[in-house]
Amino acid sequence: MAEIENSAVAEKNLNFLEEIIEKDLSSGKHQSIMTRFPPEPNGYLHIGHAKSICLNFGLAKKYGGKTNLRFDDTNPVKEDTEYVDSIKEDIKWLGFEWANEFYASDYFDQLYEWAEELIKKGYAYVDDQTQEEIRLGRGSVSQPGTESPYRNRSVEENLEIFRNMKAGVYPDGSKVLRAKIDMAHPNMLFRDPLMYRIIHADHHRTGSKWCIYPMYDYAHGQCDSIEHITHSVCTLEFDVHRPLYEWFIEKLGIFPSHQYEFARLNLTYTVMSKRKLLELVRNNFVEGWDDPRMPTICGIRHRGYTPEAVRMFAEKVGVAKRDNIIDLSLLEWCLRQDLNVRSNRYMAVLNPVKLVVDNYPEGQVEYFKAPLNPADADGTKRKIPFAKEILIEREDFMEDAPKKYFRLKPDGEVRLKYSYIVKFASLVKDEQGNITEIQCTYDPSSKPGNGEWRSVKGTIHWVAKDYCEKIEARIYDHLFTEEQMGSIPEGVDYKEYLNPDSLVIKEGFAEPDLVSDNSGITVQFERTGYFFKDPKTGAYNKATGLKDSFKI
Numbered sequence: 001m002a003e004i005e006n007s008a009v010a011e012k013n014l015n016f017l018e019e020i021i022e023k024d025l026s027s028g029k030h031q032s033i034m035t036r037f038p039p040e041p042n043g044y045l046h047i048g049h050a051k052s053i054c055l056n057f058g059l060a061k062k063y064g065g066k067t068n069l070r071f072d073d074t075n076p077v078k079e080d081t082e083y084v085d086s087i088k089e090d091i092k093w094l095g096f097e098w099a100n101e102f103y104a105s106d107y108f109d110q111l112y113e114w115a116e117e118l119i120k121k122g123y124a125y126v127d128d129q130t131q132e133e134i135r136l137g138r139g140s141v142s143q144p145g146t147e148s149p150y151r152n153r154s155v156e157e158n159l160e161i162f163r164n165m166k167a168g169v170y171p172d173g174s175k176v177l178r179a180k181i182d183m184a185h186p187n188m189l190f191r192d193p194l195m196y197r198i199i200h201a202d203h204h205r206t207g208s209k210w211c212i213y214p215m216y217d218y219a220h221g222q223c224d225s226i227e228h229i230t231h232s233v234c235t236l237e238f239d240v241h242r243p244l245y246e247w248f249i250e251k252l253g254i255f256p257s258h259q260y261e262f263a264r265l266n267l268t269y270t271v272m273s274k275r276k277l278l279e280l281v282r283n284n285f286v287e288g289w290d291d292p293r294m295p296t297i298c299g300i301r302h303r304g305y306t307p308e309a310v311r312m313f314a315e316k317v318g319v320a321k322r323d324n325i326i327d328l329s330l331l332e333w334c335l336r337q338d339l340n341v342r343s344n345r346y347m348a349v350l351n352p353v354k355l356v357v358d359n360y361p362e363g364q365v366e367y368f369k370a371p372l373n374p375a376d377a378d379g380t381k382r383k384i385p386f387a388k389e390i391l392i393e394r395e396d397f398m399e400d401a402p403k404k405y406f407r408l409k410p411d412g413e414v415r416l417k418y419s420y421i422v423k424f425a426s427l428v429k430d431e432q433g434n435i436t437e438i439q440c441t442y443d444p445s446s447k448p449g450n451g452e453w454r455s456v457k458g459t460i461h462w463v464a465k466d467y468c469e470k471i472e473a474r475i476y477d478h479l480f481t482e483e484q485m486g487s488i489p490e491g492v493d494y495k496e497y498l499n500p501d502s503l504v505i506k507e508g509f510a511e512p513d514l515v516s517d518n519s520g521i522t523v524q525f526e527r528t529g530y531f532f533k534d535p536k537t538g539a540y541n542k543a544t545g546l547k548d549s550f551k552i
């Protein structure tokens with residue numbers, strides 16, 4: 001029977017969370033499922049969070065359940081509404097809708113009541129030890145801890161002091177509320193974990209109402225329980241917290257939410273901790289959270305990523321049980337998959353050299369038509385002006401060209417994409433020997449649609465020098481030079497690996513219709529790459545190149 005079940009699961013190709021959910025639904029343990037995404041509003045979301053969002057919202061969607069957005073705002077010192085707003089914007093951009101918007105702070109009253117309940121049941125006490133004394137008293141993995149001298153206070157005394165803590169009688173750090181479990185427990189988290197600490201600071205939602213704030217371990221499971229979260233999915237480092245999550249729920253006898261862990265997403269050539277990203281922003285190593293080099297969701301949005309590509313990426317990465325590092329080029333591959341089908345094409349020259357067509361009449365302009373998107377050949381056309389003076393990429397001409405070079409070379413021929421074939425004639429150079437102009441002749445009979453199609457080996461992109469638009473192109477490279485940022489040696493500052501060439505700004509020239517592109521998504525500069533017009537700067541940000549380095 002077990003075998004049959006397993007093969008059914010294998011056939012459906014379910015990840016381990018889907019397996020659990022299908023079992024819970026078919027056994028009747030749950031009628032429907034409820035998940036949540038619980039960000040702490042202390043920074044902008046990054047691609048790791050995107051993975052978590054796609055997973056939590058994706059699971060609920062797949063099984064007809066719902067997902068709450070719950071801000072884990074239990075630390076007033078680090079949190080801000082700026083972050084709340086950006087988080088909501090990012091989730092919407094990814095294409096997900098939450099059933100409810102909740103805040104851990106919505107539950108402060110309930111959490112406080114439960115804390116009193118635990119005190120009354122003899123499961124919690126107020127400790128007056130200093131932070132250092134508490135730390136030392138915990139013992140170590142190989143040594144049991146020692147009990148606090150305040151551990152055996154009476155219920156009445158604990159209640160009175162705890163109420164005074166809430167009333168603001170004591171200064172920060174003078175007392176904490178601890179769960180009374182076992183100072184010799186093999187899981188260090190069970191050695192009387194902290195439940196509340198005193199912080200006299202205004203909270204972004206509750207203002208000055210509270211001066212005691214719950215710790216993560218005391219708050220998270222109970223918040224899940226209040227919302228009847230059936231499957232509380234978090235990252236692997238929380239697996240040691242799971243027994244404590246269950247302990248509080250059990251002692252309070254409340255809705256039994258369960259926690260499941262999956263591996264964090266790590267990416268090559270970048271860092272993904274909010275602390276480090278904040279440091280990059282604060283020290284102006286990047287232009288802000290939304291700098292296109294940042295692995296933040298708003299960063300890659302400005303880079304030209306699409307929600308479709310990010311969701312595809314999350315799907316391809318899958319759900320692992322062991323930590324791993326994903327190749328950044330997989331993310332790029334997903335973007336290309338999406339844009340290759342959807343993005344409009346234009347020509348733009350980013351490193352121009354002048355090409356003069358000697359036998360083309362001075363002052364004449366003609367327009368060639370080309371599809372905006374080759375996948376829709378009958379769809380909207382763009383009009384590309386052609387005239388005597390053209391700009392091509394410097395790289396598309398080579399004076400001493402090897403045999404296999406099929407672009408323009410002395411005595412060679414090349415087709416200017418969508419228009420004529422031109423033949424090299426001569427070169428003009430400046431005193432330093434730099435090429436300033438290439439002269440050529442065109443073959444009028446090679447006009448597309450004009451009788452028989454003559455093919456030549458090379459086709460290059462171009463724009464008409466006096467009929468084009470000047471653009472700023474921002475060419476981005478990896479933010480860090482090191483592939484495995486997670487394994488840089490201890491004691492070495494990760495900022496030493498910042499890539500000094502991660503941004504190169506170029507002046508480019510594009511065909512005129514680019515300006516009126518209203519597709520809203522990243523366009524393709526033919527033969528060059530995908531570029532996104534950044535609404536913030538007006539520049540064209542290079543999202544990614546055209547070629548894959550990733551083998552799938």
Ligand code: ATP
Nearest residue numbers: 038039040048049051052234235264265272273274
């Ligand atoms: P960071 O370590 O970057 O500061 P965090 O875990 O503190 O992130 P939270 O706001 O607490 O950030 O995270 C919200 C949710 O996103 C959590 O459930 C967390 O497990 C998940 N998450 C955070 N980082 C990743 C990641 N790299 N991969 C997958 N999920 C992640």
Ligand code: MG
Nearest residue numbers: 038039040072
């Ligand atoms: Mg966190």
